[in-house]
Amino acid sequence: MSSYNSTLEEIKSRLDIVDVISEYIPLKKAGQNWRGLCPFHSEKTPSFMVSPTKQIYHCFGCGSGGNIFTFLTKYENLSFNESLNILAKKAGVMLQKSRKDMVFADEKGVLLNLYRDSCIFYQENLKQNLKAKNYLKERGINEEAQKLFSLGYAPDKWDALFSNLKNKGYKIEAIKKAGLIIQGAKGCYDTFRDRIIFPIFNTMGELIAFGGRVMDDSMPKYLNSPETPIFNKSRVLYGINLAKDSIKKNGFVIFVEGYIDVITTHMHGFPNTVAPLGTALTKEHGKLIKRFTDDAVLVFDGDAPGIKAAKNGIGILLESGLNVKVLPMPEGEDPDSLLRNKGKGVFVNLSEKALSIVDFFGMQKKDKHLIAREVLEIIPKIPDNVLQGHYAKLLSEKLKIDEIFIRDELRKIKKAHQLRDSRTARAGSQRYAENADVRTAPRPMGEIYILQLIIQSPGKAEKIFESISEEDFEDSITKSIFKKMKGGLIDYNILISECDEEEKNLLTELLFKTPFEDPEKVFEDCFKRLKSKKRRMLLHELQDKIKKAESERNNSLLNALLLEKQKLLKL
Numbered sequence: 352m353s354s355y356n357s358t359l360e361e362i363k364s365r366l367d368i369v370d371v372i373s374e375y376i377p378l379k380k381a382g383q384n385w386r387g388l389c390p391f392h393s394e395k396t397p398s399f400m401v402s403p404t405k406q407i408y409h410c411f412g413c414g415s416g417g418n419i420f421t422f423l424t425k426y427e428n429l430s431f432n433e434s435l436n437i438l439a440k441k442a443g444v445m446l447q448k449s450r451k452d453m454v455f456a457d458e459k460g461v462l463l464n465l466y467r468d469s470c471i472f473y474q475e476n477l478k479q480n481l482k483a484k485n486y487l488k489e490r491g492i493n494e495e496a497q498k499l500f501s502l503g504y505a506p507d508k509w510d511a512l513f514s515n516l517k518n519k520g521y522k523i524e525a526i527k528k529a530g531l532i533i534q535g536a537k538g539c540y541d542t543f544r545d546r547i548i549f550p551i552f553n554t555m556g557e558l559i560a561f562g563g564r565v566m567d568d569s570m571p572k573y574l575n576s577p578e579t580p581i582f583n584k585s586r587v588l589y590g591i592n593l594a595k596d597s598i599k600k601n602g603f604v605i606f607v608e609g610y611i612d613v614i615t616t617h618m619h620g621f622p623n624t625v626a627p628l629g630t631a632l633t634k635e636h637g638k639l640i641k642r643f644t645d646d647a648v649l650v651f652d653g654d655a656p657g658i659k660a661a662k663n664g665i666g667i668l669l670e671s672g673l674n675v676k677v678l679p680m681p682e683g684e685d686p687d688s689l690l691r692n693k694g695k696g697v698f699v700n701l702s703e704k705a706l707s708i709v710d711f712f713g714m715q716k717k718d719k720h721l722i723a724r725e726v727l728e729i730i731p732k733i734p735d736n737v738l739q740g741h742y743a744k745l746l747s748e749k750l751k752i753d754e755i756f757i758r759d760e761l762r763k764i765k766k767a768h769q770l771r772d773s774r775t776a777r778a779g780s781q782r783y784a785e786n787a788d789v790r791t792a793p794r795p796m797g798e799i800y801i802l803q804l805i806i807q808s809p810g811k812a813e814k815i816f817e818s819i820s821e822e823d824f825e826d827s828i829t830k831s832i833f834k835k836m837k838g839g840l841i842d843y844n845i846l847i848s849e850c851d852e853e854e855k856n857l858l859t860e861l862l863f864k865t866p867f868e869d870p871e872k873v874f875e876d877c878f879k880r881l882k883s884k885k886r887r888m889l890l891h892e893l894q895d896k897i898k899k900a901e902s903e904r905n906n907s908l909l910n911a912l913l914l915e916k917q918k919l920l921k922l
Contacts, residue, residue: 409859416859473503507545603646637671676705
């Protein structure tokens with residue numbers, strides 16, 4: 352076993368896959384295994400299985416499967432190396448990095464170091480700038496909160512940060528890549544100038560970007576770092592590093608609109624608060640929060656943009672499987688102003704009266720039919736049928752419309768959605784088929800059984816390899832797996848790490864199969880089936896050659912082919 356594989360095995364031996372996956376999705380005991388709702392597709396009935404004995408998972412709904420590395424890579428949308436580093440750190444295993452790994456690690460390390468040193472620079476400048484200190488004081492942000500959120504100030508100079516970072520030895524290209532400077536006609540200048548700086552952290556507490564706010568009425572009011580190899584604003588929530596434990600503890604998350612709203616709510620005893628980074632809520636945001644809770648309260652400003660943002664956010668969060676309530680702010684107020692002017696008690700009272708999505712849409716329209724239509728368009732996005740039924744009943748009660756009519760209309764809308772999705776899927780399949788060699792037929796069962804035999808009876812592997820070659824396989828995926836096995840990768844834990852996604856999916860499915868009662872008989876049947884299929888294929892090819900030789904009147908070749916055919920028929 353290579354040192355690389357040994358390292359993977361050591362990590363897996365120290366970490367239990369059930370414990371790892373349970374950090375992201377709820378699992379329940381199901382015999383020897385554990386079961387939960389698959390995080391990789393929408394489902395109502397749990398089909399996602401985790402095996403503690405084999406340290407693998409497989410979804411019997413979408414087919415996704417793998418080990419702890421596969422899961423983390425897919426769930427967090429990480430590279431394998433990133434997942435490896437996270438799990439190695441969790442397991443307390445030191446990694447020996449390859450040159451390629453070190454390049455990536457160096458790139459990420461440089462970015463993290465740049466943000467760290469920039470943050471220190473901004474913090475020092477905040478201490479020295481009276482205007483910035485007074486602004487924060489006026490906004491009610493005390494020194495404790497400033498330290499907690501690592502707030503800073505970008506000086507009102509063209510290249511203050513740039514000069515500081517150059518003096519520390521950072522290369523110009525690296526500073527550009529971090530989004531800290533902009534290339535102008537006359538040279539480089541700082542991205543953030545004369546702004547309050549809000550450092551942005553990921554869930555692991557790594558500083559990955561900055562947000563900046565002006566202290567007057569100039570535009571743009573807010574400015575975020577551009578996206579980098581370690582920062583994507585659609586996948587990050589401001590304050591998540593501080594809020595995640597409180598979200599778990601309180602059982603719900605509070606979504607607000609901006610940086611200062613998050614800071615103020617934290618200061619007033621609501622540490623389970625987060626905000627998107629100047630963008631609308633995304634599916635990635637919903638997926639991120641789903642790791643910590645099933646319940647969300649969406650707080651929005653009472654103006655037209657706030658209402659529009661709330662409507663969009665509701666659909667996104669419901670689609671992510673979250674239960675959503677809506678908390679509108681009184682006219683002219685936001686969480687920051689409300690808490691500073693009227694205190695925590697008012698916010699608590701409002702929170703306790705947070706609206707269901709039915710009540711929220713009822714605020715916007717008077718015509719109950721228009722309300723029903725708007726809510727019914729959203730309900731099908733909810734992955735849980737029981738929750739869909741709950742909202743349908745609630746809609747019936749609130750609007751005093753017979754539930755039969757509500758459910759009938761819901762069925763029509765769902766059918767229309769399904770038809771639309773089906774058309775989209777068909778169009779996508781057609782495009783895929785036009786550009787790829789797509790196999791639509793099921794995989795040959797004989798080939799599947801051979802792989803299953805090797806997995807379940809590794810002692811018989813040598814006999815199988817002597818009797819069957821990879822050329823006996825028709826399906827490209829089963830052939831590839833067989834080839835890897837024959838090359839020495841019989842240990843399925845190592846094998847999974849060497850397989851692509853489709854191969855992983857098939858392997859994990861086979862690993863959950865019940866062992867054969869009579870492996871010898873299964874092998875004999877599979878051997879005969881494979882050889883018979885190969886024989887038929889060869890005969891078919893020979894017949895085509897014979898026809899061609901006859902048409903060309905090539906008697907010598909014809910006689911040789913006929914002799915070959917006779918020998919093949921006797922086998």
